[in-house]
Amino acid sequence: MTRRTSAAPRGALTGILLAGSILAGSAASAEGPLEGRSIRILGIGDPVFQVMQKIHGQMEEMGGGSIQLDVRPFDVLHQQVLLNAQNDVSNYDIIAVDLPQFGEYMPYLTDFGPMIEASGYDGSDFHEVAWTGAQFGGRQLGIPLQPHPEILAYRKDVFEEYGLEPPTTHEALLHAAQVISEKSDDMSGVCWNAARGTALGQTFITVMGDFGAAPIDMEKQGDDFEMGDIKPENMHPTIDTEAGKATADYLLAMEEVSPPGILNMAWDERVRVYANGGCAMTYIWAGRSAIFEQDDQSPAKGNTAYLPHPSGPGAPPRSTLGGWYLAIPANIDPERKELAWEAIQWLSSPEMIELYTQHGNCVSPRRSVSQLENVQAACPVIPAVDRMAEAGELAGWQRPPVPEIQKIVDVLGAEMHQMLSGDKSAEDALESSQRLLDREMRKAGYY
Amino acid sequence: MAHVQIRNVSKIYADGTPAVTGLDLDIAAGEFLCVLGPSGCGKSSTLRMLAGLEEVSTGQILVDGDDVVGRPARERDIAMVFENYALYPHLDVFANIAMPLVARRRPKAEIRDRVGRIAGTMGITEHLAKRPGKLSGGQRQRVSLARAMIRRPKMFLMDEPLGHLEEYMRIELRREIRALHEAAGGTTFYITHDQEEAAAVSDRIAVMSSGELQQLGTMKELIERPANRFVAEFVGEPPISIFEELRATGTEVSIGDWRLPLPPGSRKARPASAGVRPAHFRIAGSDMPGLSAEARLVQPMGESAAVLCDTPAGDATVIVPMAAVPREGDRFRLVAAPEHVHFFAASGRAIRSGED
Amino acid sequence: MSRNREAKRAAIVLVSPAMLLLFALNIFPVLYAVYISLHHWSLASPNPPRFAGLFNYQELWYDGRFSNSLGVSATFIALAVLIELALGFGLAFLFNRKLRGLETLRKLSLLPVMAMPLVVGLVWFYMLNQNFGVTNWVLSLFGIGAQPFLTDGTLAMLSVVLADVWQWTPFVMLVIFAALQSLPEYVFEAARMDGLTEREIFRRITLPLLRPAILVVLVIRAIDAFRMIELVFMMTKGGPGGSTEVLPWYIYTTGFLSLDLGYAAAMAVVMIVLVTLGAQVFVRKIADPGAA
Ligand SMILES: Nc1ncnc2c1ncn2[C@@H]1O[C@H](COP(=O)(O)OP(=O)(O)OP(=O)(O)O)[C@@H](O)[C@H]1O
Numbered sequence A: 001m002t003r004r005t006s007a008a009p010r011g012a013l014t015g016i017l018l019a020g021s022i023l024a025g026s027a028a029s030a031e032g033p034l035e036g037r038s039i040r041i042l043g044i045g046d047p048v049f050q051v052m053q054k055i056h057g058q059m060e061e062m063g064g065g066s067i068q069l070d071v072r073p074f075d076v077l078h079q080q081v082l083l084n085a086q087n088d089v090s091n092y093d094i095i096a097v098d099l100p101q102f103g104e105y106m107p108y109l110t111d112f113g114p115m116i117e118a119s120g121y122d123g124s125d126f127h128e129v130a131w132t133g134a135q136f137g138g139r140q141l142g143i144p145l146q147p148h149p150e151i152l153a154y155r156k157d158v159f160e161e162y163g164l165e166p167p168t169t170h171e172a173l174l175h176a177a178q179v180i181s182e183k184s185d186d187m188s189g190v191c192w193n194a195a196r197g198t199a200l201g202q203t204f205i206t207v208m209g210d211f212g213a214a215p216i217d218m219e220k221q222g223d224d225f226e227m228g229d230i231k232p233e234n235m236h237p238t239i240d241t242e243a244g245k246a247t248a249d250y251l252l253a254m255e256e257v258s259p260p261g262i263l264n265m266a267w268d269e270r271v272r273v274y275a276n277g278g279c280a281m282t283y284i285w286a287g288r289s290a291i292f293e294q295d296d297q298s299p300a301k302g303n304t305a306y307l308p309h310p311s312g313p314g315a316p317p318r319s320t321l322g323g324w325y326l327a328i329p330a331n332i333d334p335e336r337k338e339l340a341w342e343a344i345q346w347l348s349s350p351e352m353i354e355l356y357t358q359h360g361n362c363v364s365p366r367r368s369v370s371q372l373e374n375v376q377a378a379c380p381v382i383p384a385v386d387r388m389a390e391a392g393e394l395a396g397w398q399r400p401p402v403p404e405i406q407k408i409v410d411v412l413g414a415e416m417h418q419m420l421s422g423d424k425s426a427e428d429a430l431e432s433s434q435r436l437l438d439r440e441m442r443k444a445g446y447y
Numbered sequence B: 001m002a003h004v005q006i007r008n009v010s011k012i013y014a015d016g017t018p019a020v021t022g023l024d025l026d027i028a029a030g031e032f033l034c035v036l037g038p039s040g041c042g043k044s045s046t047l048r049m050l051a052g053l054e055e056v057s058t059g060q061i062l063v064d065g066d067d068v069v070g071r072p073a074r075e076r077d078i079a080m081v082f083e084n085y086a087l088y089p090h091l092d093v094f095a096n097i098a099m100p101l102v103a104r105r106r107p108k109a110e111i112r113d114r115v116g117r118i119a120g121t122m123g124i125t126e127h128l129a130k131r132p133g134k135l136s137g138g139q140r141q142r143v144s145l146a147r148a149m150i151r152r153p154k155m156f157l158m159d160e161p162l163g164h165l166e167e168y169m170r171i172e173l174r175r176e177i178r179a180l181h182e183a184a185g186g187t188t189f190y191i192t193h194d195q196e197e198a199a200a201v202s203d204r205i206a207v208m209s210s211g212e213l214q215q216l217g218t219m220k221e222l223i224e225r226p227a228n229r230f231v232a233e234f235v236g237e238p239p240i241s242i243f244e245e246l247r248a249t250g251t252e253v254s255i256g257d258w259r260l261p262l263p264p265g266s267r268k269a270r271p272a273s274a275g276v277r278p279a280h281f282r283i284a285g286s287d288m289p290g291l292s293a294e295a296r297l298v299q300p301m302g303e304s305a306a307v308l309c310d311t312p313a314g315d316a317t318v319i320v321p322m323a324a325v326p327r328e329g330d331r332f333r334l335v336a337a338p339e340h341v342h343f344f345a346a347s348g349r350a351i352r353s354g355e356d
Numbered sequence C: 001m002s003r004n005r006e007a008k009r010a011a012i013v014l015v016s017p018a019m020l021l022l023f024a025l026n027i028f029p030v031l032y033a034v035y036i037s038l039h040h041w042s043l044a045s046p047n048p049p050r051f052a053g054l055f056n057y058q059e060l061w062y063d064g065r066f067s068n069s070l071g072v073s074a075t076f077i078a079l080a081v082l083i084e085l086a087l088g089f090g091l092a093f094l095f096n097r098k099l100r101g102l103e104t105l106r107k108l109s110l111l112p113v114m115a116m117p118l119v120v121g122l123v124w125f126y127m128l129n130q131n132f133g134v135t136n137w138v139l140s141l142f143g144i145g146a147q148p149f150l151t152d153g154t155l156a157m158l159s160v161v162l163a164d165v166w167q168w169t170p171f172v173m174l175v176i177f178a179a180l181q182s183l184p185e186y187v188f189e190a191a192r193m194d195g196l197t198e199r200e201i202f203r204r205i206t207l208p209l210l211r212p213a214i215l216v217v218l219v220i221r222a223i224d225a226f227r228m229i230e231l232v233f234m235m236t237k238g239g240p241g242g243s244t245e246v247l248p249w250y251i252y253t254t255g256f257l258s259l260d261l262g263y264a265a266a267m268a269v270v271m272i273v274l275v276t277l278g279a280q281v282f283v284r285k286i287a288d289p290g291a292a
């Protein structure tokens, strides 16, 4: 009797609790780092945030709070971050920042330094280059979430079939592409971003990096450039140079061994065409390799090897590091700062990074995660990128973190497209890019 | 000039409305034919079939012996005046009138000349530069007439061309139309509501009702020898007096207390009603044989007056010269010559002497 | 006297809300654009906007990309609107026949108008794409080799025009069809009686009577085509070279990608001026049909 009477109130209590948890999202199970609170994130339509959208329910349960995730296209995100920075109080607790955007966002971001110190946070599990990529003037402005390089993927099986060497240099790539285009009926040599605008502009500066050159006149530091302290006199464009000319020539040479419609090819299409066996090589942001590595239908699955960006003559291989960091807006409500920090630690924790790799985001900035067998199985690119990171082959200076970077990309994306479509000679395109950017820098008042 | 034969023509519209039924009409070359009939009787439909704007459902239309059914309107050499003017709203009056000549590629100078002349005739010279939208109804009608009469076609088709004009203008223009008809030597098919106008301009008049031809003849014939009760009632002003209650006895028939000999044709069909035109009644003394009547209402009409009377056979109207007008309440008898008393069979057909 | 003044005051009171609304909705944004265009104003730069005078406008004068985009826009408008008008016209006449089955067909033909331009651009991008587009596959069935629909200067322009034509011809058709239906039948009967041939009727009667409708649809379509950005964004990004870079797309990349608001605003102001001037000409023609 007593047992039965006590059972009833307990059942009722569970019912109330359950109802409460439904009402407040997963707030009631305040186990996770969010402790029943709600976090607001402004993200990008790239694999890692798309994964978060896909497993949103699971993540809310794990986090023990509600997650408001606004995913925006690149341009819109850029705009919203800047507009949000004008507000008195930020509308978001966490924003996604692309590596080259730190220069532009610097005044609008919170320094993680004091928080790292206070909580004894250890960033040493991250790749050195990924961790320090977000350091500016001694301040840590972002925590790596999905930093990954643009590298080259190629079909081992096809190269073996034709007895070709791995395409580690421009020369080797062009030769291999030539052979494959000639011998194969429906496979072209190489896929790359040649679509007008941002796609081609980015290609230009990353390829320029293959020659050990940056688009503006930065201080050299060994094989790399000093990025922490870019001064006005470093802002002179360096497009109409030998490296620029070599870059233009390489793009023109690649155009010859590219699939049809290359002039309209961009990020999504190049990976899709490669995944369908339309080309033997493709430049690729490493994280996107999940598209074919996790697709049983693709002939590229399991047949792909990864190399750093092939280099030009006499230059060391350098792959452009990019990708997404988590950052806290400077104008965040101070009351929410601690919560944001907790959430970022959680979102970039080894467990979560591992979880993302299993759902189509082949990026791991953490050594500990890269070692995991299931991670390596789902994403063969991860150990390859790890090796490049260890060898110091990843760098960010190809896209200097200055506010004018998008302008540089835009001008190059327009001018070089004229060159590729035969409207302009390489010399003219280089000369007018140089002139336009020079004007732009003067307009901005650098010199 | 065209000899037009309409043979057993019927028109049934797509929605099933029978507008014209078994129409037979023979219009002589150069004839001016008026069509009279109540609204909706199929006048416009007939005209539009002649024009080639409406398909003929069954039957033939012969122009000078050629069957024109199926021939496009522009090949029929016809000028038409529409009931609703049908002017070109985007062109000025000059261009509207000139259109038939422009279509025939006449030289500019000739066009200017002829448009100027017809515009003068119609009294619209000062409006030549205006658009139709800025004209009054009467002015539009004159433009529409001018456009039709600028040519000398085989046939003129006019659908109530003077309906919207003032009285004096109508009288003047109908004279003009008649003169033009004569000058052009065309055949004219003219629809009107106005019997006086029909009488004034036409050679012959066709009376239609419910899509069927009732009678074809001159105004005099329609008045004096109406083919049926419908024509008798429809034509003539003021309307004929009709007596519904007849008593036939052997060789005689009585209308109220008025006894008349039976008409010769009545052997086959018994007369069911009779009619006498107000102008054919005379007033006689109460002692004379005739229809006893009492004047109820006197309507002066200028030199004469219409007197509405009560009679044992029903209402009757008589026209009396002003000098001899009775007073209201006066009693007298109405008499008429036997040939002016029209008898109708129950079907409405007129019963005539010499028809047995 | 005083009553007159009172009436005037009443008029002002009554009209002013409308004027304010007009100002807030129409005039203020334009003035603001003019204001921005007079500054070095970059969202990307942490520096506050600086007054620049007519600098941005002077830049326009020397900017080959700007003049190119004006030319491309003009070509695009001319091609798209003319083809849409011609096809729309033809279809309107076809549908004006009272044939069975046309009714349903007419309703179906309106589907493209309801589609979002971005989606239309995406669909055409995938159809014309050389690597996995269905168009080239269909061509190959007829033994025709793959065509560079989106990467050849001329073909790319024609492809964008094609997508626009696909989307907007039904609209043109609808407007002209409605206008045709409203033309009074009797005018055509009069023309037939007057002896005009079918072709003359078309030239002298139908066409002039449709003129207001044609002008209206022309203005609407031309302005709309001038503002078109989605198709270029989805299909070509302005390429190859700059052969499909219409003015709005250049404004977009300048203002929203490079975030150079001052310069983008200067271009937008020029665009507004051009649209307004162009529209004036047509509106005057519509308002005064006498100037035939
Ligand atoms: N296009 C049409 N479709 C269907 N029915 C029609 C059409 N035109 C006329 N009718 C019908 O045919 C009949 C005859 O019409 P019609 O216009 O010939 O008459 P009308 O004698 O000219 O009349 P009114 O004196 O009023 O002009 C009417 O009942 C009318 O409603």
Ligand SMILES: [Mg+2]
Binding pocket: B043, B044, B045, B083, B159
């Ligand atoms: Mg009629």
